[in-house]
Amino acid sequence: MQALVLDNCGATVMTVTIQDIANAAKVSLSTVSRALADSPRVKLETRRRIQQFAREMDYSPSAIARGLATKRTHTLGVVVRDIADAFVAELVRAIDQAALEGGYSLVLSHCSDNPQRQLSAFNILRQQRVDGIIVPDSSTADFFLPLLTEGDMPVILINHRTYRHSVGTDNEGAACMAVDYLAQLGHQRIAYIGGTRYRVESEERKEGYQRALAARGLSRDMSLMVDGEGDTEGGQKGMKQLLTLPQPPTAVFCFNDLTALGAIGAIQASGRRVPDDISVMGFDDITLNPYLHPPLTSVAQQKEQIAHMAVAMVLKLLMHESVPVGQFLAGKLMPRGSTAPCVRPV
């Protein structure tokens, strides 16, 4: 191994540095630095030679030293309440992909529902000197907003329209489309189970829900609008509440797919069937949806696009380029087996 022969530092497990390569190639340290950056300021021949040395010596640049020198770490912080939330995970996957394309990697930080953890998540990312932060889960946004305004680190929130740097889905429009679809199926008593943990988003979807009802001339019944937390349990509770109504809904639009899953559980537990007795519809369109039983009707968010936009926006902010104002993409209706025409219209 060339590398070993040339290794002039006594220690054995010492990682090879740019200096080692310089010694080996008998050039100065800065020439190596330039050569590795493929700078045209270095003669092509020496450049190749140096790169060859680097390869032979199995050189791996220290991102950390580079970060210290350039004040850019090429890392993005990602703050999630819970990576095990399917939609969040899918978003993070897309963000990682987009980040990789831009030469960035991800530092993941959980913040749970706990203010203390949220603070420590933020501090960790700050100390790690990530170049920017992406928050794919709007349920944690309320906490971060205050912290962010004072810092200079670019932060972008996904699906948090009230924040200036946000991208995501047009929640209201998408929800309206969803509910309109239920109305088209002949449903007249359509309920909404919200997701209080996602304050802003849930309100937007509720707006869309109401707009669709109004457009179809359906009356708005406050008892059909209940709260969930945005998870399976919340959906279950919300649905139970709806089932106690003198006249339960024939269709329910849920804040997200997890909520819908919980709702379906409650419906089946009450001896009713989905979609025969009650149609259920979710939001987000997690990849599991087609494999659920019944397959869950939902409205899909354009995760890949959103992730790309988010990453692009952080990078622009980083370059002090002007960024477009929040872009919110259309949702896409995904009709599946959990919804069916209303068999007993009022």
Place this chain on the structure above:
Amino acid sequence: MQALVLDNCGATVMTVTIQDIANAAKVSLSTVSRALADSPRVKLETRRRIQQFAREMDYSPSAIARGLATKRTHTLGVVVRDIADAFVAELVRAIDQAALEGGYSLVLSHCSDNPQRQLSAFNILRQQRVDGIIVPDSSTADFFLPLLTEGDMPVILINHRTYRHSVGTDNEGAACMAVDYLAQLGHQRIAYIGGTRYRVESEERKEGYQRALAARGLSRDMSLMVDGEGDTEGGQKGMKQLLTLPQPPTAVFCFNDLTALGAIGAIQASGRRVPDDISVMGFDDITLNPYLHPPLTSVAQQKEQIAHMAVAMVLKLLMHESVPVGQFLAGKLMPRGSTAPCVRPV
């Protein structure tokens, strides 16, 4: 704001350094360094005073500078094939928790099924100088193994028994328990849908499956052992194949929950019902299981413990302490609605 008054470096957005604090407190830089590390070598009073300054000036230590100086970044790399895989996500969540407790944060890197991405995932983590790597998803292990042996970075694989630094579940034992449970329900024709992507693990679970059959005196029928890839699609395909058998199984044990979900889909598509006609059982016990319809019977892996063991092991390896040989915990049976007594024994 005290901090602003004391800020003697011209620039406005300059982050405060240890030097700034030293100037403010009128002590030397090294004293500040010690004080912030709460070293007893600094007089308690000055220590407190310096810490107070740090707080007022909103000082955030640069993990990156510290890393360069100490050669410890306090970050752990996590390589996943797909974070959107529910079990992986849950494991990562637990790892993050355990890492946080040890003062570590996580760098997430996707590697997909693609050798090129796998290599780049590895290189990114190497360049980022993570202190160690945890691979929660054994499906990517085959690729990493070669890379790892030559490096000096501690790497631990979860559920990859053939590797020296591994922790996880006793796959064979857990699978045996699972199949025994099905046998107890009166099933005699029990199938296994494997997960080829998880070569080692799938073989171990298949061993357990066969051991349980043998222990119950049930004959081993090769046609009842089919392949899946370890995802929903694979489960669907595998089940379809089983349904074409002259005498299909009355119960099927699946490599994991996703596979089981796919299998259930195929069963229902064929007009049969779960568990009435065929019982289905998964593995991993993802959190969604109780909310599926029918709720999925599974065998749970002790995710939190495993994550703790994994993190503890990397840290020990890092300290050059001796590590225990692979610890593989027992699985836990989680009987739910997707399995039922066999109604038509042979």
Place this chain on the structure above:
DNA sequence: CTGTTAGCGCTTTCAC
């Protein structure tokens, strides 16, 4: 085209 030098922000000997 290449080399010299001064940091980046921190830790850590070594002196006093």
Place this chain on the structure above:
DNA sequence: GTGAAAGCGCTAACAG
């Protein structure tokens, strides 16, 4: 108990 100074591995002026 505190300070001075070297160095971690790299980049980026500034010279030549």
